Structure formats: structure tokens, C-alpha cells
Amino acid sequence: xxxxxxxxxxxxxxxxxxxxxxxxxxxxxxxxxxxxxxxxxxxxxxxxxxxxxxxxxxxxxxxxxxxxxxxxxxxxxxxxxxxxxxxxxxxxxxxxxxxxxxxxxxxxxxxxxxxxxxxxxxxxxxxxxxxxxxxxxxxxxxxxxxxxxxxxxxxxxxxxxxxxxxxxxxxxxxxxxxxxxxxxxxxxxxxxxxxxxxxxxxxxxxxxxxxxxxxxxxxxxxxxxxxxxxxxxxxxxxxxxxxxxxxxxxxxxxxxxxxxxxxxxxxxxxxxxxxxxxxxxxxxxxxxxxx
Ligand code: TA6
Numbered sequence: 692x693x694x695x696x697x698x699x700x701x702x703x704x705x706x707x708x709x710x711x712x713x714x715x716x717x718x719x720x721x722x723x724x725x726x727x728x729x730x731x732x733x734x735x736x737x738x739x740x741x742x743x744x745x746x747x748x749x750x751x752x753x754x755x756x757x758x759x760x761x762x763x764x765x766x767x768x769x770x771x772x773x774x775x776x777x778x779x780x781x782x783x784x785x786x787x788x789x790x791x792x793x794x795x796x797x798x799x800x801x802x803x804x805x806x807x808x809x810x811x812x813x814x815x816x817x818x819x820x821x822x823x824x825x826x827x828x829x830x831x832x833x834x835x836x837x838x839x840x841x842x843x844x845x846x847x848x849x850x851x852x853x854x855x856x857x858x859x860x861x862x863x864x865x866x867x868x869x870x871x872x873x874x875x876x877x878x879x880x881x882x883x884x885x886x887x888x889x890x891x892x893x894x895x896x897x898x899x900x901x902x903x904x905x906x907x908x909x910x911x912x913x914x915x916x917x918x919x920x921x922x923x924x925x926x927x928x929x930x931x932x933x934x935x936x937x938x939x940x941x942x943x944x945x946x947x948x949x950x951x952x953x954x955x956x957x958x959x960x961x962x963x964x965x966x967x968x969x970x971x972x973x974x975x976x977x978x979x980x981x982x
Pocket of ligand 1: 894
């Protein structure tokens, strides 16, 4: 199946692991989205290196998460004691394609919905994902509570960014924010640095921060902007050497070429949605290369 207009094109085909995927071309960019996990695995602006990192060792299998791109973390983050598995279940479920729009301006908007899930009140908690592709990549996770009770959850767009050399990367926009440091048992700290730099494992959940972050990559001479709405938490992650070796679906040296800057609502920023209410988590990714 394909949808197109004079300037953009969408093809529906079997991707890796024969998982259904959409291949998208716009006047500015190319992108790939798998129905498995409603997972954006590729976005590349013309004339720039890919924006998203995808592990060479990633699995493309039913019931397994894809390593890279933008995994959708919902309805819980991490591995709470009372939850089965890490980072929720929607990232390894097959989503349904609801619509593809490609207006005359050449942008493409794809809507996906999570099929009714017994864990989500058999569909009374609805989950939709909207991906807009043009010279930027915008994704929005929309959760609606159609039950008669409050619904509490965490969410996170766990974006893997591609960088030239992690040692030449700094992340700004989080100075003064509090964070929970995963490697030391989620101990609480306040970030006093102008920028986060990477010389070892970093795994931090920044809380009560709704601002824009930037990834400065001097090796690719690129600045990536992460603008967000409906998000009070930012998670910054690089596994470094030991954790890289410990992950079977991740290359030992790949920690050098990626950084995760994730937007969501985790830990004490979890959301409680009243009956009838809608939660929207929206992230817009833009980039510019300096000559
Ligand atoms: O977002 C950071 C983090 O929670 C890390 O602690 C690390 O576990 C990472 O997510 C990847 O999790 P995954 O379940 O995809 O292996």
C-alpha cells in the first residue's frame, strides 16, 4: 500500500524481522515507523546524518523491544517491584495504523492506536500516537481515561540520538534541576553544571523540568533541540562500557555513538488522570549542522 502527493511518499512494507513498517519520504527528510511498538526507528534530514541511533544488534521480533529510535515507555517506567518487566508493555505490542495524511505542504502525519489491552481496562484507557514528519520530527502520545476511576501512570519517549563521538557531546538545559541517579540507587542530587558531559555511565532522571534541552555534538558539528510539552521529566542515559557489554541487543562499542535524552513523566512526576481526562506528551526534535 502507498500514499503520496507530488512531494511526499509513504510505502507500507515488511521491514526487518518481517515486521510491518512505513517508509516515509518528504521534501526535507526520510523516516521509518514500525507498527511494532509504534516505533520510529529512523529520521534523517536531507544533508545531515541520521538523527536517531539504531543498534546494529537490535532485535526485530514480536514480544521484544527494538533497541534504538524512539521506544514508547508506558504505563510504567523502569522496573517497579510490582510490575512485570521493564518500561511497560506497549513498546513490544503491535499497534494499528489509524490514518496517514500528507497535505500539499509535503509533511506527513501518521496516526497509530494501541489495540484494546486487558491491562488498560479493555480499551477504556485509550492510547494513540501521532507522528508528524517534515524538516523536524514531532511525536505525541495521547492517553484518554474513559473509565470512572482515576488512572495513574508514567510515560516516556525514550529517544536514542545518534552522535559522532560521545566524548565530544554535551547536553544543556538541565542546570539547577534535581535528578535521581540510577547507578547510586536513585540518590537525589541537584545539577550545578552548565552542561552534562560523558566520561562514564550516565543514567539520571531529572524531575520537575519542562524546559527544552540541547545536544551539542562538536564531532558532527550538530546541535539537536528537544522541545517538549506535557512533560515534567527528562532522562539522560549512556550505558558506557560495562552496561554496553551486558546488553545482548547492543554493540559493545555503540555507547560511543549514541545518547538518550528522553522526555516524559516518571517517578514522582507520574500522572494521575481523572475520569474523562486526556494526557498529551509531545516532543519536537529539530537539528542544525554548523559549517
Ligand atoms: O532510560 C534509561 C534506562 O531506564 C536505563 O536505566 C536503561 O535500563 C535503559 O533505560 C534501557 O532500558 P531497556 O529496558 O530498554 O534495556
